[in-house]
Amino acid sequence: MPSAAPSSSAPRPVAVELVALTKRYAQGQPAVDSIDLRIASGSYCCLLGPSGCGKSTTLRMIAGHETVSSGDVLLEDRNITDLPAAARGTAMMFQSFALFPHLSALDNVAFSLKMKGMARAERHAKAQDLLERVAMGHLAQRKPGELSGGQQQRVALARALITQPKVLLLDEPLSALDPFLRVQMRAELRRWQKELGLTFIHVTHSQEEAMALADTMVVMNQGLIEQVGPPHEVYNKPATEFIARFMGGHNVLDTPAGKIAVRNDHMRIATAGEGLAATVTDVEYQGTYVLLGLDTANGSGRTGVSLMLPEAAFADRPYTLGEDVRLSWAAQHAHALAA
Template identity: 70%
Template sequence: MDLSQAPSNAAAVELVSLTKNYGDGKPAVDAINLRIASGSYCCLLGPSGCGKSTTLRMIAGHESVTSGDVLLENRNITDLPAAARGTAMMFQSFALFPHMSALDNVAFSLKMKGVDTATRHQAAGQLLERVSMSHLAQRKPGELSGGQQQRVALARALITEPKVLLLDEPLSALDPFLRIQMRAELRRWQKELKLTFIHVTHSQEEAMALADTMVVMNHGTIEQMGSPHEIYNQPRSEFVARFMGGRNVLAWCGALITVRADHMQLHAMTDRVAPGSQSLTARITDIEYQGTHVLVGLQAQAAAPQATLSELTVMVPENRFMAQPFALGQQAQVAWSVDAAHHFTSASVSTV
């Protein structure tokens, strides 16, 4: 492609009509266009089979491109081998060599380039110190915890001095407590290093905690991209609203709307609903205590002619639920303000 008219403030990574077709029907990635700002943390998010990992592998050079282009700082890298791209990959399994020490794992790529032992060990040692692992430099992967292995894998990826770090589900193998700790460290490292991170995950919570920009994918296409706040509060389609969770989708007065579960209120049938609110009658089908709040599942009833039957979830603060508890099978009123309802801008239908 002709890059002569490319802007000077180029994105770190740009995908132009990027397509991957395995020849078995619908493309795994279908002509997507995406610009990722330099120095940003971007998360590719979506259900299994949506094309997010395939996209990451095409950026890395581990998957061939059927058509389209991958640009890094305005340089077309589509046909370059992985080692010549200026990217580094951090895999889900960490892929550390079990027979090597942490130091030698980090230094391995420099060894393959012919760098002498003293020089590569010095560089590897500096990176292990940066990720707080210098005291365990001589341990082998089997002698390290999951979080420690991840730090070694990160140092190994950084030793090539990449312009873009690619992370393929890097936290999925960790326990929940460590996952929260490590995502905070990833975010800190990204800011300190001023690198562009592109992180693939299926976890909505993880993406919202880490990303400057979220890219929600579905069936090989981009459903929506934007900040976590924008995507959570202004989903463009039913798919995005349902996939992100914490929202109810219902047909109301002939239109499809979505309302956050924590923006709905639950009232007894004898209560008065606040003036100006919209409400419907529903039967309680599930009650789940979550500590700070109680998740109440309901099945909407056909009491209001402007609403269709729908399954709903209302997030009730713990103190409010305990002051006025509800029971399974009980009928209740679900209410929300007009301003809390969000109308979709895309007709995309959910398949979650």
């Protein structure tokens, strides 16, 4: 093997770099507050966080749909901060897909080539080719209103890809779909991203969606990045109390050594005498498991705790509302949170 061949463990080149990127809409705390981020080429990156955390503003600044107050956006080491959207090498796929209702799927996909003055036969051939790639070739003449939500999404993807972007930006692309289709289209997005080898930057407020899709999750809170990492790392090692609570599935407890997070499937019901005294306040059947809600004295007050039991364990030993139990967890499952 030639020595110059990149090994699979070599760091991937950076597609997008944000340097001290800031957006101020008004006085007070900026919507995006001097964030630094490097997004690896060919990766699926999800920007995640609660409503108002600044994730859409960040995406729009990368796209060139929003001016930057200060800081820089680099694409493959080229500073694109002041370039117009069309000259950046990025393309955007919107929440509502933003297809023209009066144009066929083919003309929607070919639209930006028409704007560039490309001849009709050539732009139609390119658009048809892209529609074939997303398994929509046979529906090229249909208008958006004659297509299902999932089919519209594929047309929107083909339309975004026709400009041959280096980076595809997706703003809540699944939120207009019903829950069943959302899960199906999520799998398609992941497959397309891997097949195309493009960098995807996808904004979502759904932890589940980000965990299912991302190679890298970027969790934002109040204009700042709180944690960056692969989904398993963010889920298993939440850096802060905010991340533990936002990701869900964790209990945050006060201990003399500081706050800890314990996953609800790592909580155990202890034998009498050990652990924290708690009372069962809720029993929720979830199919493969049963979620127990409990109330316990913790720190200076009382805390709600949840505990996930496999269905069979609950069947062997059911718990009832108002029952007093004791809670414990193995030391390796207590994850210390930053103060």
